[in-house]
Amino acid sequence: MLVLAIDAAREPAISILFRGNNFVRLLGGLWVTIRISMISAVLSIPLGILFGIFMMRKNPAAKAVSRVYLDFIRIMPQLVLLFIVYFGTTRAFGINLSGELSAIIVFVLWGTAEMGDLVRGALSSIPKHQYESAAALGMTPMEINIYVIIPQTLRRLIPLAINLITRMIKTTSLIVLIGVVEVLKTGQQIIDANRFAFPTAALPIYGVIFFLYFFTCWPISLLAKYLEKRWKN
Amino acid sequence: MAEVQLSIKNLHKSYDRLDVLKGVDLDVHKGEVVVLLGPSGCGKSTLLRCINGLETINEGTITLDGEVISGKSQAEMSKYRQKIGMVFQSYDLFPHKNIIDNITMAPRKVQGRDRVSAEKEARDLLARVGLLDKEKAFPRMLSGGQKQRVAIVRALEMHPEMMLFDEVTAALDPEMVREVLDVMLELAGQGLTMLIVTHEMAFARAIADRIIFMDGGHIVEQSDPETFFTHPKTDRAKEFLENFEFVARKRKNDSV
Numbered sequence: 390m391l392v393l394a395i396d397a398a399r400e401p402a403i404s405i406l407f408r409g410n411n412f413v414r415l416l417g418g419l420w421v422t423i424r425i426s427m428i429s430a431v432l433s434i435p436l437g438i439l440f441g442i443f444m445m446r447k448n449p450a451a452k453a454v455s456r457v458y459l460d461f462i463r464i465m466p467q468l469v470l471l472f473i474v475y476f477g478t479t480r481a482f483g484i485n486l487s488g489e490l491s492a493i494i495v496f497v498l499w500g501t502a503e504m505g506d507l508v509r510g511a512l513s514s515i516p517k518h519q520y521e522s523a524a525a526l527g528m529t530p531m532e533i534n535i536y537v538i539i540p541q542t543l544r545r546l547i548p549l550a551i552n553l554i555t556r557m558i559k560t561t562s563l564i565v566l567i568g569v570v571e572v573l574k575t576g577q578q579i580i581d582a583n584r585f586a587f588p589t590a591a592l593p594i595y596g597v598i599f600f601l602y603f604f605t606c607w608p609i610s611l612l613a614k615y616l617e618k619r620w621k622n
Numbered sequence: 623m624a625e626v627q628l629s630i631k632n633l634h635k636s637y638d639r640l641d642v643l644k645g646v647d648l649d650v651h652k653g654e655v656v657v658l659l660g661p662s663g664c665g666k667s668t669l670l671r672c673i674n675g676l677e678t679i680n681e682g683t684i685t686l687d688g689e690v691i692s693g694k695s696q697a698e699m700s701k702y703r704q705k706i707g708m709v710f711q712s713y714d715l716f717p718h719k720n721i722i723d724n725i726t727m728a729p730r731k732v733q734g735r736d737r738v739s740a741e742k743e744a745r746d747l748l749a750r751v752g753l754l755d756k757e758k759a760f761p762r763m764l765s766g767g768q769k770q771r772v773a774i775v776r777a778l779e780m781h782p783e784m785m786l787f788d789e790v791t792a793a794l795d796p797e798m799v800r801e802v803l804d805v806m807l808e809l810a811g812q813g814l815t816m817l818i819v820t821h822e823m824a825f826a827r828a829i830a831d832r833i834i835f836m837d838g839g840h841i842v843e844q845s846d847p848e849t850f851f852t853h854p855k856t857d858r859a860k861e862f863l864e865n866f867e868f869v870a871r872k873r874k875n876d877s878v
Contacts, residue, residue, distance in 0.1 A: 519716070530697060
């Protein structure tokens with residue numbers, strides 16, 4: 390046993406990654422991160438579109454409700470929201486939500502607010518002339534939306550929505566604090582379990598986690614940039 | 623004189639409590655070119671916008687080819703708008719479509735025409751305004767004057783019976799005004815009914831069959847262009863025209 394430990398200590402710290410199923414475990418953790426982000430994004434985007442359209446209403450009550458919701462979500466740190474949902478619901482209603490479900494609820498609440506604001510911005514940035522010149526060509530309100538307004542709104546929106554997804558992926562690193570074992574927590578477990586055999590493992594493991602995040606978000610970010618450039622007008 | 627194509631009776635329009643049009647009566651005959659003049663805020667642009675239903679009117683009727691077109695819903699109005707082409711002051715092309723698609727979108731989606739014939743006609747019209755080489759370009763690549771010529775072509779491709787021009791050169795750089803006005807002069811020569819709001823006096827005098835002078839929400843004076851520009855009947859029209867003369871005389875003194 391002692392011999393083994395000494396042997397291990399002679400190896401470069403990065404080799405811990407290839408011991409047992411450590412790398413597969415990290416990838417498993419990354420999958421939890423991606424799964425939570427994707428479920429949240431898939432739910433947030435349609436809800437955000439509806440919320441954005443709702444925010445465009447001139448009704449003062451609708452305006453007040455959406456303002457309060459948006460500001461509340463924006464002002465609260467995501468961590469506080471996670472604690473409120475994870476611990477607060479149990480305490481207040483005796484409901485025991487899993488960490489993952491709590492995380493998805495918080496990310497959907499947050500994503501809907503952010504996406505809604507993006508939709509509102511994209512819709513209100515379409516000049517009134519676009520509606521009028523399309524109407525003057527004999528298009529019905531439905532045709533104006535389908536052929537003129539929605540295509541222009543989507544072009545402005547999609548790059549922004551994709552950026553929102555990368556922000557979600559990064560923010561999932563907070564959910565360790567409500568006990569969800571995602572990529573960061575898996576990394577910490579590997580470091581802790583090998584504290585004596587590989588005392589310097591922290592740096593390489595966190596380095597690998599850095600690259601896992603990077604190679605998840607980078608292609609998404611490139612896609613956003615590409616679409617933005619292609620649709621610039 | 624030809625038959626009456628557009629008839630406006632006792633048209634009133636107000637925004638909140640501001641009365642913009644206070645009882646306008648106007649008949650426009652088939653093939654006639656009518657130029658609306660008047661000081662800013664006199665209601666001439668609002669009158670054009672009421673004709674194709676971009677503004678809801680408070681009172682009165684608008685009749686096109688004997689059919690009442692005022693007081694209709696937006697969806698109903700789209701049918702009449704196909705007969706009335708309109709070009710605006712702002713360069714209002716669809717930025718996400720190239721030039722040929724800008725022109726053929728409404729004919730294909732609204733009138734159900736096929737792509738090949740719509741595009742052929744679009745190219746013929748683009749050639750007439752000297753922009754055939756721009757068919758694949760996007761609006762952002764065009765100058766203001768080029769965009770306005772495309773906007774005119776886009777309206778013409780719908781085969782309107784009548785065209786409304788709302789200060790189409792007001793936002794253009796001076797050197798681009800001419801190219802747009804020339805296109806309009808050519809159209810007028812082909813017998814298209816036109817209602818034009820403009821501040822280009824020389825152009826108004828050249829193109830108009832009839833000048834309508836508006837002030838304070840009323841039609842104050844109407845006559846043929848020669849009479850209007852040489853012997854205006856009302857004091858308000860005289861004052862209005864003197865504004866332009868004053869600008870001209872001052873410019874001459876400056877340059878000496």
